[in-house]
Amino acid sequence: MPSRVTIVEVSPRDGLQNEKAVLPVAAKVALVDALSAAGVPVIEVTSFVSPKAIPQLADAEQVMAAITRRPGARYTVLVPNERGYDRALTTRPDGIVVFGAASETFSQKNINCSVAESIERFRPVVARAKANGLQVRGTVSCALGCPYEGDIAPAAVRDVAARLLDLGVDELSIADTIGVGTPERTRAVFEAVLALTDATRVNAHFHDTYGRALVNLEACLALGVRSIDASAAGLGGCPFAPGATGNVATEAVLAMLAASGYETGVDLAAVQAAGAAVRRLLAP
Ligand code: HMG
Ligand code: MG
Numbered sequence: 001m002p003s004r005v006t007i008v009e010v011s012p013r014d015g016l017q018n019e020k021a022v023l024p025v026a027a028k029v030a031l032v033d034a035l036s037a038a039g040v041p042v043i044e045v046t047s048f049v050s051p052k053a054i055p056q057l058a059d060a061e062q063v064m065a066a067i068t069r070r071p072g073a074r075y076t077v078l079v080p081n082e083r084g085y086d087r088a089l090t091t092r093p094d095g096i097v098v099f100g101a102a103s104e105t106f107s108q109k110n111i112n113c114s115v116a117e118s119i120e121r122f123r124p125v126v127a128r129a130k131a132n133g134l135q136v137r138g139t140v141s142c143a144l145g146c147p148y149e150g151d152i153a154p155a156a157v158r159d160v161a162a163r164l165l166d167l168g169v170d171e172l173s174i175a176d177t178i179g180v181g182t183p184e185r186t187r188a189v190f191e192a193v194l195a196l197t198d199a200t201r202v203n204a205h206f207h208d209t210y211g212r213a214l215v216n217l218e219a220c221l222a223l224g225v226r227s228i229d230a231s232a233a234g235l236g237g238c239p240f241a242p243g244a245t246g247n248v249a250t251e252a253v254l255a256m257l258a259a260s261g262y263e264t265g266v267d268l269a270a271v272q273a274a275g276a277a278v279r280r281l282l283a284p
Pocket of ligand 2: 014175177205207236237238247
């Protein structure tokens with residue numbers, strides 16, 4: 001088993017999208033730059049979504065224009081539709097994320113369409129991104145449970161994952177949107193997805209609502225998953241997933257990985273400083 005794990009920092013996107021306070025562009029850029037300097041290999045910078053849906057990230061173009069890109073690091077953005085792709089493309093991302101769900105109700109609340117419609121919306125986006133040489137991630141939200149529908153069957157996750165793979169995504173991100181997973185459920189869901197594709201193409205995205213994200217990530221690691229989303233200071237949540245709290249904290253993930261002998265190339269103290277700085281700005 002390879003001992004290197006890729007940390008994907010989602011605090012600038014998942015973290016800031018869920019905060020009441022809207023940080024100025026300069027503060028967002030400072031966060032991204034601090035994470036780059038900490039050695040984070042992949043940073044989810046922002047989202048090209050409707051500013052009515054997520055006003056916190058309405059400045060996506062400005063943020064992307066102002067960050068300092070560390071050679072070798074990748075800067076990715078969320079894109080819900082072709083309109084978002086047109087906007088994103090002007091900012092030269094390294095990769096994009098199309099985000100679907102294993103729950104019909106969450107799909108409607110989050111992106112205002114059914115799961116089947118979302119796949120059709122993503123189809124031209126993925127095709128254009130591949131033609132432009134961008135890396136494409138497909139996310140499956142509510143993989144471990146839905147705030148509206150409750151339990152979600154692993155087969156439902158597998159089906160959406162299969163449809164995303166058919167579109168041509170390079171990577172799947174399997175997301176516990178509201179942090180309800182247990183190690184046993186996590187294993188069942190990830191095993192279902194790993195029946196479709198290699199573990200090198202699967203990422204784990206856990207929110208830590210009930211403090212179980214780390215044990216769930218350990219279950220993913222045991223299955224060979226080596227890409228983990230995490231958020232400095234544990235910021236995060238989705239405004240369309242009531243009750244969801246932050247993503248698993250990058251600081252906690254780094255400490256857990258180091259204790260288990262995995263390498264990440266990320267400087268824990270530098271991430272701690274970046275997380276503390278953004279928390280100070282967000283404090284009322
Ligand atoms: P819609 O209302 O169905 O779209 O929204 P529409 O095409 O009918 O357009 C409605 C309005 O939005 C129009 O403006 C469009 O121009 C505008 P108006 O005419 O009313 O002034 N619009 C856009 N503006 C800017 N950029 C765009 C764009 N598209 C349309 N790309 C849509 C559909 C998907 C756009 C909307 O529902 C939306 O933006 N949703 C975003 C939801 C979101 O960002 N959620 C959080 C991220 S997902 C997440 O956090 C989960 C994750 O972390 C994993 C996990 O934890 O599960 C990834
Ligand atoms: Mg999330």
